Amino acid sequence: MSAILATQWKSAIKALRADDLAQVVDTDVTLTGRRRNAYFERRLRAAVRDPESHVQLAARAGSHVLGYVLARRLRGEFGQIEPALRIEVLGTHPQAQGQGIGLALIDGVARYALDHGVPELRTQAAWTDYPMLGFLDRSGFTLADAQVVDLGMPGIAWQPIADDAATADEFGDGPALEIDYGKPAPDFDRLARDAVDIRSMTPEDLAGIVRIDRQLSGSQRAAFLRHALDETLADSAVRVSLTARVDGIIAGFLMARTDFGDYGRAEPVAVLDAIGVDPDFGHRGIAHALLSQLCVNATALGVERIESAVAYDALGLLGFLYSTGFAPSQRLAFVRRLA
Numbered sequence: 001m002s003a004i005l006a007t008q009w010k011s012a013i014k015a016l017r018a019d020d021l022a023q024v025v026d027t028d029v030t031l032t033g034r035r036r037n038a039y040f041e042r043r044l045r046a047a048v049r050d051p052e053s054h055v056q057l058a059a060r061a062g063s064h065v066l067g068y069v070l071a072r073r074l075r076g077e078f079g080q081i082e083p084a085l086r087i088e089v090l091g092t093h094p095q096a097q098g099q100g101i102g103l104a105l106i107d108g109v110a111r112y113a114l115d116h117g118v119p120e121l122r123t124q125a126a127w128t129d130y131p132m133l134g135f136l137d138r139s140g141f142t143l144a145d146a147q148v149v150d151l152g153m154p155g156i157a158w159q160p161i162a163d164d165a166a167t168a169d170e171f172g173d174g175p176a177l178e179i180d181y182g183k184p185a186p187d188f189d190r191l192a193r194d195a196v197d198i199r200s201m202t203p204e205d206l207a208g209i210v211r212i213d214r215q216l217s218g219s220q221r222a223a224f225l226r227h228a229l230d231e232t233l234a235d236s237a238v239r240v241s242l243t244a245r246v247d248g249i250i251a252g253f254l255m256a257r258t259d260f261g262d263y264g265r266a267e268p269v270a271v272l273d274a275i276g277v278d279p280d281f282g283h284r285g286i287a288h289a290l291l292s293q294l295c296v297n298a299t300a301l302g303v304e305r306i307e308s309a310v311a312y313d314a315l316g317l318l319g320f321l322y323s324t325g326f327a328p329s330q331r332l333a334f335v336r337r338l339a
Contacts, residue, residue, distance in 0.1 A: 013108035016056035016068055018044055023065040024058075027093045043070055043089070050231075055085060057108045059092075059101045067092035067101040071109050073118065084335075085113045087123040106139045110338055119339040124148060124309075124331050136334050144333040147318070149326040150269075150307040153299050196286055198293045201241035201253065203229065208243070208250030212278045228255065228273070240270060240297050244277075244286045251281035254290040258303065270298040272308035291324055309333055 016024070021040055029035050047054035052073070059067040070089040087109060092101045109121060122144060125132045201209075206229055210222045233241075244252035255274040272294070277286045298306055307329060310318050 013057050013059055013104055016044075016058040016065075016070075018048075020058055020065050020068070024068050024091070027065070027068070027091050030094055031091050046231075053227075053231075055109055055112050057105055057112075059105055061096075065093075066096040066099075067105055069105040069109055071121070074122065083118050084120045084122050085109055085118050087121055102135060103139060106336075110336070114338055119337065121336040121338065123334050125334065126330055127332050128330065133332075139336065141334040141336045144335040145313075146309045146311050146333040148307065148309050148329040148331045148333055149318070149321055150305050150329040150331075151295075151321075151324070151326045153304050153306075154295060196251065196284070196289050197245040198289060199243055199245065201229070201233070201243050201255070203233065205229075205243050205250060205253070209253045209276075212250070212253060212276045215279055216276050240294060240301075242290050242293055244290055246281055246284070246286075250278075251284075252277040252286040252290055254294060256294055256306075258301065267305075268301070268303045270294065270301075270303045270306045272306055287320065288324065307331075 021037075021044060024040055025035060025037050028040070043054075043056070047056050054073070055069075055071040057069050058065050068089070068091055069087060071085045071087045074084045074086050087106070090102060090105060092105075106121070113119070113121060121141070123136070123141065125136060127133070206222075206226055209229065210220075210225055213219075213221055213225060229241075240256045240258060242254045242256075243250050244254075253274070253276055254272070256270055256272050258268060258270055275287055275290060294306065306326075308321065308326070310321065
């Protein structure tokens with residue numbers, strides 16, 4: 001790397017290549033202290049499978065990767081109408097820092113967004129990560145209109161209280177293996193999940209999910225939900241997305257993923273992307289049942305925290321999550337509006 005620093009770095013931002021993986025992983029180790037080959041391999045595979053949903057750029061000097069950024073396209077998450085690019089990984093080799101590489105990478109993502117009709121960038125950071133907060137400020141980011149909330153395991157112990165229909169959206173991707181923890185685990189306590197049939201989500205559930213989402217949102221988002229479901233099933237290390245049935249009818253759903261690396265996180269986190277209950281089946285504890293099963297699954301996987309992001313004005317949903325034990329996270333959501 002010293003040979004690179006002897007030259008004047010040029011702001012040449014190009015697409016990240018598969019043969020860059022080793023250098024990206026090595027730089028990530030120096031930044032996080034952990035080797036995460038599987039995480040970056042999964043992200044590269046996802047970009048190959050669905051290139052329209054992923055933007056992965058690198059700053060190079062000759063054959064050396066000085067920095068990299070991985071972003072993913074959002075298509076209606078957080079209840080948004082406008083699309084966005086979510087920046088999930090950003091890194092610059094320690095010996096190449098201070099040369100404007102990070103800013104150039106963010107600007108590269110911004111140019112891609114504008115060229116493809118995407119009006120904003122989104123990301124997250126821990127409020128104690130002062131260098132990152134300063135960098136986001138210099139990059140033009142401001143606080144977003146969403147609150148990050150989380151729940152520590154063992155999670156909720158269900159109580160017999162009514163829950164109203166609720167939705168939360170922040171669809172994303174997660175690691176890829178095929179382990180199914182969706183079946184209800186034996187439990188000698190009568191929890192909410194014992195009152196309804198909780199199952200792993202499958203592609204055949206899409207029609208029921210679209211029906212519930214249309215009732216709750218008033219919009220037809222079948223294409224968006226189909227894409228989100230495909231990602232949930234294809235990119236999940238464990239199948240933690242669930243449906244709830246009453247008399248064989250899908251009465252509720254929960255989309256979640258296990259996250260092993262986005263936003264600089266080194267510890268595994270279960271991210272709650274969406275939860276919805278058919279209004280016709282409200283006040284039966286279905287949302288509690290879905291969350292209770294997610295907590296069981298997360299605990300079995302060694303995941304210590306469930307996280308979600310909710311718009312500030314979604315007071316009903318925030319109230320429901322707070323009632324189950326969620327609290328404001330130590331992470332903040334940011335946005336950079338481009339148009």
